[in-house]
Amino acid sequence: MPRVSISDTNQTLEVTSGETVYQSLLECCVELPHGCLSGSCGACRIEILAGKENLIEAGLIEKNTIQSLKEEFQTKRGEDFTGREIRLACRAKLTGDLLIKIIK
Numbered sequence: 001m002p003r004v005s006i007s008d009t010n011q012t013l014e015v016t017s018g019e020t021v022y023q024s025l026l027e028c029c030v031e032l033p034h035g036c037l038s039g040s041c042g043a044c045r046i047e048i049l050a051g052k053e054n055l056i057e058a059g060l061i062e063k064n065t066i067q068s069l070k071e072e073f074q075t076k077r078g079e080d081f082t083g084r085e086i087r088l089a090c091r092a093k094l095t096g097d098l099l100i101k102i103i104k
Contacts, residue, residue: 002094006030007049007101015094021046021055022089032089032102039091042069046092047101048085054096055087062091 004025005012015024022032022044035041039061048055058066066086073079086103 002054003097004094005097005099007099017095018093020090021087021092021094021098021100024094025089033104034090037090039065039088042066042088044089045069045103046087046089047103048087048098049101050099051097052085054094054098056093056095058087059091062088 001014002017003012004015004021006025011030013025013028013030015021015028019027022034022037025032032046033043035043037044039059042065045066065088070081070086073081089100
């Protein structure tokens with residue numbers, strides 16, 4: 001079984017392959033910040049610190065939302081996400097081990 005490690009909490013959880021990161025963690029009683037759970041709001045944003053090759057490629061909705069988030073964070077917070085792997089937990093389906101950081 002794949003494992004998801006959360007850098008913010010030092011938790012490592014065994015999860016089900018093929019599910020979204022959000023659903024997998026919820027089944028382990030870890031609830032991430034969320035809103036719409038359809039990839040439009042961006043509330044469940046996470047940074048992939050290791051294991052990005054163990055995620056199914058982002059679809060168009062997720063890509064568009066992530067692009068908007070990056071622009072907003074740059075404009076409002078001065079935070080640059082260049083070179084960082086940002087995904088939405090509600091859309092990112094995992095196939096192997098991940099190390100994530102929750103973006104607030």
